[in-house]
Amino acid sequence: MRGKITSRDDYVLASSKKLYKIGIYVPSIREEKREVVLNLLHLYANFSKQNIQSAFVRGGNVAISERVSAIDAANLILLNQKLARLGVYKKCVFTYINKTNLEDSEFKTMIARAQITSEKGRQTTRDKHVLQILEDIQNNKITESEALEKMNMALVEYKNKEIDLSKECYTPIFTYNPDVRDKASTKIDRGLDIGVNQVERNYPFDNLMQPLLGFTNYGKRMIDGVIYDDKMKFVAQSGVEKYRDGILSAKRDGKTIGQADRSGNIILNKHSKLIKRENGFDIKLTIPLNLQAKIQKILEESNLKYKAQEIIAGIMDPNTGEILALASSSSFNPNIGKRDKNITNKMRVVATERSFEPGSTIKPLVFSYLVNRKMINFQEVIDLHDGIYKLRTFTIRDSSPMKNATPEQILIKSSNIGMTKLTRKLQGSQMRDLFKTFGVGENTGIDIANEATGLLPKVSILNREVEKGTTSYGYGLRMTFMQLLRSYAVFNNGGFLVTPHVTKNLISPNEKIFYPNLEQPQQIISKESADYMKRLLHRVVKEGTAKRADVAGLVIGGKTGTARERNNGETIYNGSFFGYASDKKRTYTIGVVTYGSQANEDYYAAQTAAPVFARITELLVQEGYLERKITE
Structure with a gap:
């Protein structure tokens, strides 16, 4: 079984x-x-x-x-x-039939009978079947063992056709059994x-x-x-x-x-x-059904509210890579007889199979790479051109215009212009190395079928000034939800890229327990850089674009991202929030993506993904995964 x-x-x-x-x-x-x-x-x-x-x-x-x-x-x-x-x-x-030679005389008699009835135009379905087996043998379409099985079963049909099986019990009835010798017989109480x-x-x-x-x-x-x-x-x-x-x-x-x-x-x-x-x-999975069910309900309710195509959310232990929840507002009943008619449209695990332009959620990855390599002057004040910047023939705009800002304020306020300027000295090979460091363009190794790898631009493309600039704020490359969740865990575990997984253990038929063979975590930034990014992402929530993700009594950090894409001739928006929730004892990396929001509805990530993140975090408190700090 x-x-x-x-x-x-x-x-x-x-x-x-x-x-x-x-x-x-x-x-x-x-x-x-x-x-x-x-x-x-x-x-x-x-x-x-x-x-x-x-x-x-x-x-x-x-x-x-x-x-x-x-x-x-x-x-x-x-x-x-x-x-x-x-x-x-x-x-x-019962008399058993088990001929072991295709040249057996009873086979030859059966074939001759089928050929004669065919020539006279009186062949039955049985005759056609025998002649088809003969043709398959001659054309090497079936092996000798397959041919023997088919011929034995055909012979059983021929022998039984003369017996009135609805009336007779004492007349020998023929049956095929490959494990019993030919012509053996038995009497049974049927x-x-x-x-x-x-x-x-x-x-x-x-x-x-x-x-x-x-x-x-x-x-x-x-x-x-x-x-x-x-x-x-x-x-x-x-x-x-x-x-x-x-x-x-x-x-x-x-x-x-x-x-x-x-x-x-x-x-x-x-x-x-x-x-x-x-x-x-x-x-045995790493995911508790009770938690998954409650998160799925949150996503279904939120999807009705925001009128999106689909909302997904995931929770990961950043130290082990264990997935505690991976839910979607779009699900289906897989049971035969109750199965959804449009199951082929719903069966994709969007968190691992669909890639999208990450938008501003890429910015902490880029920023941490620069921090780790000491390529940022934190005292520098960078000109942001009041939110409109011409890069050759391409215009870059900020949704919250600023005259100038320090590097930290660039991330906190999510300036596209600022990110473009922070990466302007990088070569295309360095930009590609930056993204590869966080696993862009590669499988995460999660144990779910059909994982996508996203899209990592070639060095020649990243050498172009405009393309290098747009990738620094999340356009021109594609990532999956799982790649982003894994990347943000780096800021919560001391700088390690871990393998996400949903299998807790495997139990053999004799009840021995085995554990999945996972790749060793790889340190991609220093602990100091990771801890710094964790503090900075907390400031993003407190001071920047993700205030609606905040939850009282916990330490919350993360980044919103909104990216547009064309779908069947219309513009839709994907809003994301990736970050963490911590009570100082335990920390969970959490991601939410709202796919396919319409322009005439709430579509910014701060309006959709961030509030869903907050609801999920509140649920973690209610279920005892996190403990809220009560202040007097």
Whole structure:
């Protein structure tokens, strides 16, 4: 079975179950015992008496249900054994077919019959199937083992076509079994036919944890040229399910291999081999469902208020890289039968799969690089041209015009002109090194499928004065939400770039616990530079553009960013806030992005992302993750 996925607070988020098909072979049940069987089946598995009675009337091998639970199936197996011991069933003879040579005389007879009926224009579906197998063999489209399996199964159909399976129980019935020798026969109390019909993946909390969790579909198989769902095989589609597909997937089913006696029973001796079933690993996430659910509700409410396309938010432990929440206002129900029709539009984990121009949220990254390399004169007063600056033929504007400012005030007041001037002496190679230092253009390594890398301009582009200037304030390059969240964690952990991850541990079928293999944190700026940036980002909240992100009783720092982009011919705005919340004991790096705000609504990050950040931080206090300092 495919392994289950659980939350940090031990809720089962995804699990698999087998559903059984229950059939009843009517000719094997003694007529005088059928009323007893009917009542017992109703009692054991709550089957409809009317359906069972209809099966008795139709005769043959009739399916009663195709979605029976494992518990009910186990009870029915015990019932079947008891009924057999009590003589309720007649003995039915089965003869096994397992030809091991394609030149077998019975195969040749079957092929000749199919060719003759084809020439006379009287071929049946069985005849067509046999001739198709023959053609596939001749054209090397199937292997010899595949051909043997197909020919054996076709031979079973030919032999059984003369038997009235709805009436006969004493006539030998033929069946194919690759583990039993050819022409072995057995008498069995057939009664109920109980077997696995399909496996099903269940997500008990519906849209919670989506799209992060991801989902599975069924595989496909072709039968007689028609494609059907293979309901015994999962194919992971997205999110954690897809990233961890290899370790979640079951490795093999259990079975016994060996020689069989005349009755078709495997002889257990030194030559027989028991292959144990090997289930997939279970996975425990770093994310508590309780926290994720409450953040998702905040995002859904905020999205209605701001009329955006989607709002996402994430919380990370900056020291370990553990993700405590990664939620979206856009989610879906992955359960089959309840699945959203537009699931393909909602299944993307936007936090890792979508890149965007970061706007002013890039400025602390640029500033910290310059600070760390001692490339800033903090006493310098820089001319900001009253908010309008001509760079060759390109005009740069500040939303809050200033005549001049120190470097710190440039970041606090978010001056585009100031950032352009702070980076004007950098070469294109230095600008590229700056962005690469923070992982722009590279995977973060997060354990979610389909991670995007963003866009890092070439050195030749960054050597151009205008392009170098615009990238310094977040245009002309692209980053993902996760890249930004990871970058801002650097200011909270002493200067280290860590690997974000949502997997807490992996549990093997024998209950051994393993931990994800993460890259070692890489120090990209000094502790002194990181601590300085942390203090400066606190001033940005207190004095600058992010005042609505502030929360009383906590230390809050961060930076807003608003960037426009074209979408289907219209201009939309992406508003971001990335920063931290701290109570001096614990610190969390938090990011919020509001995608697709309209110009006629609130669209600046200070109006959208910053207030959402504040609500999430208040929630962390309520849930005990942070402790508010009460001042007299």
